[in-house]
Amino acid sequence: xxxxxxxxxxxxxxxxxxxxxxxxxxxxxxxxxxxxxxxxxxxxxxxxxxxxxxxxxxxxxxxxxxxxxxxxxxxxxxxxxxxxxxxxxxxxxxxxxxxxxxxxxxxxxxxxxxxxxxxxxxxxxxxxxxxxxxxxxxxxxxxxxxxxxxxxxxxxxxxxxxxxxxxxxxxxxx
Numbered sequence: 001x002x003x004x005x006x007x008x009x010x011x012x013x014x015x016x017x018x019x020x021x022x023x024x025x026x027x028x029x030x031x032x033x034x035x036x037x038x039x040x041x042x043x044x045x046x047x048x049x050x051x052x053x054x055x056x057x058x059x060x061x062x063x064x065x066x067x068x069x070x071x072x073x074x075x076x077x078x079x080x081x082x083x084x085x086x087x088x089x090x091x092x093x094x095x096x097x098x099x100x101x102x103x104x105x106x107x108x109x110x111x112x113x114x115x116x117x118x119x120x121x122x123x124x125x126x127x128x129x130x131x132x133x134x135x136x137x138x139x140x141x142x143x144x145x146x147x148x149x150x151x152x153x154x155x156x157x158x159x160x161x162x163x164x165x166x167x168x169x170x171x172x173x174x
Contacts, residue, residue, distance in 0.1 A: 013039075013112065015119050019126055019135070026127075029120055036113045043106035050102040054095040061086045 013035055017025050065085055069077045072085050086092050129135065 015112070015115050017119065017122060017126065022123065022126055022130065025123055029116075029123060033113075033116050033120075036109070036116050040106070040109045040113050043102070043109045046102045047099070047106050050095070050099040054092070054099050057091050057095040058086050061089050061092060 013032060015032070062082055065072050065074065065082050066077055069075075074081055074085065
C-alpha cells in the first residue's frame, strides 16, 4: 500500500446529486458510502501507524540521550531534560508533523462521510418532493371569479334559449 495508506479522496467520490436521475443517484449511494468508509478506515489506520512511529522515535531518542548525553549537550540527565531534548529534536518534530498530517487527512475523510450521510438525507427529501409533484410543470393560477361569471352567463344563455324555444313552440302550436 502507498505511504498515504489509501486515504486520498478521488474524483469518483463525487457527492453531487442530479435531481433528474434520482434512481441512478440512489443506486450510486451505497457504493459511494462504502468507498468513503474504506477510505476512512485507511485514514484511521494511518493515524495509528504514525502515532506508533512517533512513539518509536521518542523511545529511540530517549535511549540515545541516556546512553550518550554529551552528544545532545546535556551535562545532567534528568527526566525533564530528556523530554525537552526529545521535543526539540528534528526527528521527533518530523514524526509529529507526519501525525498531524495523518490526523488532518482523517478529519477530512470523516467530513466526507458526514457529507455522504447528508447526501442520503437530501436524496430522501428529493424523492419525497418528487412524490408530492414538486418537480411538475407550472400550473397557471385560476381566476375563479372569471370562471364563475362565464359559467353563470352560459347558464343564463341556456335558460334564455330554452324560453325562446318554448315560446316558439307555443306560437307554432297555435
